[in-house]
Amino acid sequence: MKLSIDHVTDFTYDTEVTHSIQYLRLTPLPSAGQQILQWHLDVPGSVHRTLDTYGNVLHVCTVDQPHQGITIRAQGSAEISEDEQPESDNRIPPEVFLRTSPLTQTSDAMREFARGFRATNADAQAGRHQLIELMSALLERIPYRSGMTHVQSSAADAFAQGFGVCQDHSHIFIACCRWLGIPARYVSGYVHAGDDQHIASHAWAEAWVENAWHSFDVSNGLSSSNHHLKLAHGIDYLDASPVRGVRWGGGAESMRTYALVDQMDRRAARLRDKQKDRLQEQQQAQQ
Amino acid sequence: MTAIEKPAPHLYDEMLCNEGVHEHYRAYLQWLENTPDATLEQKRREADTLFRRFGITFNVYGEEEGTERLIPFDLIPRIIPASEWTHLERGLRQRVTALNRFLHDIYHDQEILRAGIIPADQVLTNQQFQVAMLGVDLPGHNYIPITGVDLIRDSDGEYFVLEDNLRTPSGVSYMLENRKMMMRLFPELFLAQGVAPVEHYPNLLLETLQSASDADSPCVVVLTPGRYNSAFFEHAFLAQQMGVPLVEGADLFVRNGCVFMRTTTGPRQVHVIYRRIDDAFLDPLAFNPDSMLGVPGLLSAYRDGNVILANALGTGVADDKSIYPYVPDMIRFYLDEEPILNNVPTWVCRREEDLAYVLEHLEELVVKEVHGAGGYGMLIGPKAGPEELDTFRQLLRDNPANYIAQPTLCLSTCPTMVNEGIAPRHIDLRPFVLSGSEIKLVPGGLTRVALREGSLVVNSSQGGGTKDTWVLEGAPC
């Protein structure tokens, strides 16, 4: 499947910002599961490209001049493989992803919930099918609902709340996996959810089972990532978030972000339709 | 002079022994005996006034912000004979070399984990292990330019390593100020005895920091959390002594992969940061997002090799109390040598058999949190009441991996001026080891003394004081 992405993040500030710096993880890397056809990142200020701790592409963007707002735009297209292509890259030992972080600590309630998904055989680790069950049970227990949690919410907060968005689902899933002794990591990226023009900046999880990283998209109930374009992964949201910044001055901030994910062959068809319509309109006008 | 109170018979005293006095203290004791009480008292007051006027203070957490206190300074020096120091120095070099090798290894090939010497998960899931350091190559593979090693002596006078400090060891300014004070108060003692000098420490430190960078004439700065930090005096002191800028996080910024400081003539690139801020606060974009102390973007510049941090990021995993028990094994593994300085015997409570032993013998042991520091979160079995023992038993059962236990050590004592006269008090020793192109030490270090009678806690935050530490170069005359 070919996806086209147009992702704009717009910050505006009440007062002048004298200096700001952003860590941007907005550039996908090619892998077995995704081929990047073209990609362009549009950011203000001086930009430095490097790789972060987990091997994600990181742009460090510094704006020194006083400014009232910042616009960051990522655009491009990618070919997503139809079959699940688990990554077996272990340059970073998978055990590292057993570490907990403030956002992914388990609560008593979460441990109680996860206990049922332990491997039946005491010596064996839970396998992929158990994690799929965990994923479904989790979505049932914590249905998707926005506005109940916020970006700073931890897995435990969201679990107690009873509702969550993709970030919360991923955090809870990761926390449970780690507690079960399975390395798991947070993934940020885009998903094509079928209906066109869906708001599609997304988060899911990967767990290290059967010697590879397998995807678990809890919010969509998917145990594969063949609708997904991955941007970055890390211990939790803070490590993998597409935009993370610090600024001096500025007062209150408002952020507007939209990501359009479109299936390209369909888009081409729609464009043709539009052109046809316009032609017809023109013809009608002439008449 | 009033008589010196006799040390307890089962303890090692630095000055006094069965035969009277240790040879290296003979000349000093003679001087002390000939010095009237009133003179000592007057010198003591003078020292107090001077320290306060110089502003040689530390801030205590938990008290009103900005409360500044003096660290009590004791006039009676701790004296180490040259032969003993030579032995200590060899042991310290060996230990620091192995610790540095360990750090490079766990952030690269992880041979020690694969060899099964240390359980991998204990390192990889340790909160002090910095994933960001994996595969990062540091110039000279030097992780720990500045180390402070805490040493104690048992009842036979043998030295043991109690703790390694590989993050931001502090106290060296007191070592230097104590010496300055002693030379000011008692110049005649220094004329008569061959006390090895320590005053060149700041020069060595600067050389060490400069040699950590590949840049031609590297710009070195000291990064402090600010003047409310408990060790601010030391930060300012070292910056001044080295002649380098003392910066706060807000003075630095990252652009195009490099770190700059804001100066009155515009931005200036910084190559080496002697940071006195913990890992978690260094870069709010990579670690604790609420930190106002660090420099946003610093991690990216650091990983790209455009700035050096001293000490490196992620050194805390090697001085963590859960890793400490393995240091002798590291020495054998990396250097193929037997440790010159021994560890204090340690029970690792995450091991079942160790935990069982600890629970059984709790009232004889000292229990410490693996990530604790500064003498907090600690149980001293023999001094604890039944209630405290029960609390710790529960804590140990709930989270055994969080604790280690050690026998109650009978730290050596040294005669110390107290209200009642001169009496033995427990002491430890923190020598400072500088690792650059070579390893350098100034003789001695900081001697800390527990001023309360019988107390084993030497931390300044809990009523400890300090003494000048003399390494005698030749035989005393």
Add this chain to the structure above:
Amino acid sequence: MLSRTANSIYWMARSLERAENLTRLLDVSHNMSLMPNSKGGQQELLAPLTITGRLDQFRETYPQLNAEALLDFFLFDEANDGSIFSCIRSARDNAHSVRDKLSSEAWESINATWLELRHRRQRGISHEGVKSLIDWIKQRSHEFRGAAYGTMLHNNVFHFMRLGTFIERADNTARILRVKLEVMESQHNSNHAIDFYQWNALLQSLGAYEAYHDKYTGGLTTRNVTELLILSAELPRSLRYCIGALMSQLIAIEGDQGQAAKRLCAELHARLEYGEVDFITRFGLHEYLNDLLRRIHTIGEEIHRSYWEGA
């Protein structure tokens, strides 16, 4: 030099200068308050409050304006961030944060002042009397200046310190002069005796009483006082002297920053260097002082912009 260091040094010096200026002002007020009201005693008590713009703040805490309340408010009141206690604390705090840039003698001097001031505050004013307390503060200020002059490198650190001193001092002189003028203008029937005491107090509070009599023979006249305090090239608290000193410090600071501040300062200095009393009188002394204060304020803003915001 680090921008923050420059900033702290500058404010350390400004706070110290402020404390010293306030001390002189209180000294005079205290003397005047001992006089019968007919000679303007009550007016004199008001002066420090109007000059520093703290009348409202004072009234919130103190029911009555008398010498005792005034001294308490300005000497030791912790809640008053313009009190001598607060100024010296702020100066010491700033010094503390950059102590590695001060000579140890300069640092010890300011630190000792702070420790001793706390001690004296605990004992209270009555313990030693106002006069000796005021003398002590002045002495400590002189000592610090001496230690700084005599032991610090005369480099950027020093220049930023002097910058803070002179901008504060210029501001203070202009303000005092303006307030005095207002007081005298408000007393419609010019009473020679009151005028005399007013001018006298003014000169005292700027440490210029002896200088006046050294330079001018005869009585105190508005013309001469104006000339001395605004245009004198010799009096260390005259506006011309302060702005001249400010100018030379700005020039001495390394680097190309601060062009705007230098330009504004040079313009102001030219006005003063080639100024004439007759012109000031024609222009209107009050208006002239307002203009000066505006300019000094702008120079201060430019210093901020060039050296610590722009870096």
